[in-house]
Amino acid sequence: MKYTLSVLVENQPGVLSKVVGLFSRRGYNLDSVAVGATEDSTMSCVTIVGEGDDYILEQVEKQLNKVIPVIKVRSLSPGAVQAELMLIKTGCETQHLAEINQIAALMKAEVVDVAKGSVTLRFAGEQEKCDTLCALLRPYGIREIARTGVIALDRG
Incomplete structure (x- = not known):
């Protein structure tokens, strides 16, 4: 199953590397990664598209929430x-x-x-x-x- 995550992070150097590194360390492939500013200049939004079952999605969300500069992780609905x-x-x-x-x-x-x-x-x-x-x-x-x-x- 394909999933899309919206990850709100602090806007600081090295954050994208930490977020993407979490996936590579676990051997998860990413279909797409995009990052950009939000309405608040102190934060950025990382949009991640990947593939995996419900268990993998749950594990990814839990691990992302442990990364220090991550503020919020949301799994977007298929109709996003x-x-x-x-x-x-x-x-x-x-x-x-x-x-x-x-x-x-x-x-x-x-x-x-x-x-x-x-x-x-x-x-x-x-x-x-x-x-x-x-x-x-x-x-x-x-x-x-x-x-x-x-x-x-x-x-x-």
């Missing part, structure tokens, strides 16, 4: 609002530009750079939609991808 930012550069011959623009419009991606032989798109959406956009652009030759990792908030 999630998004990821992706930049994707694809090969583009002149005859394919219209097709790539159609894909961008269909997926609500933004063309941010057009150069000789390449097009770069910016897309923000759920992880699965990022994967779909990659699949649609693969026939044109993906040259480079940069993804932020998932950020999430519970609904309501």
Whole structure:
């Protein structure tokens, strides 16, 4: 089962290393890690997406709560609002530009750079939609991808 954790931490050097180190020491793989400022400049939010059963999730939550700079750990519901930012550069011959623009419009991606032989798109959406956009652009030759990792908030 996939899980998403929202970990509120003190905004200080080395905190991310401590949080991620907890997972690596136990041999747990992470699908995504994103960290950013909160409305309070003294705190940051680390969003972690991983895979494991209920026992693993419970153990991870307990261990995270023992890490000193961690203030609060929340397991987000499966219906939480999630998004990821992706930049994707694809090969583009002149005859394919219209097709790539159609894909961008269909997926609500933004063309941010057009150069000789390449097009770069910016897309923000759920992880699965990022994967779909990659699949649609693969026939044109993906040259480079940069993804932020998932950020999430519970609904309501």
